[in-house]
Amino acid sequence: MTDFLQMIETINADIYERLKLAVEIGKWPDGQRLTQEQKELCLQALITWEAKNLPIDARIGYMGEQHCKSKAKTIPNLLLHS
Numbered sequence: 001m002t003d004f005l006q007m008i009e010t011i012n013a014d015i016y017e018r019l020k021l022a023v024e025i026g027k028w029p030d031g032q033r034l035t036q037e038q039k040e041l042c043l044q045a046l047i048t049w050e051a052k053n054l055p056i057d058a059r060i061g062y063m064g065e066q067h068c069k070s071k072a073k074t075i076p077n078l079l080l081h082s
Contacts, residue, residue: 011049
């Protein structure tokens with residue numbers, strides 16, 4: 001785990017963007033496809049780097065203040081009408 005954290009410390013914004021693009025398109029810049037293991041490791045690196053360097057609302061997967069649309073509707077209680 002120490003090696004992984006040390007590697008995260010070497011990631012700069014350019015490397016971060018390259019890793020992010022590789023995961024998004026599933027390929028390295030040379031066109032070679034990422035293996036499943038490479039995708040997983042890249043995502044772990046991206047998430048860890050973001051936790052140290054980006055505000056929460058700029059991180060992968062941030063959803064914000066979203067609410068389920070069904071909660072906005074009032075649903076009648078059918079048991080009261082029987």
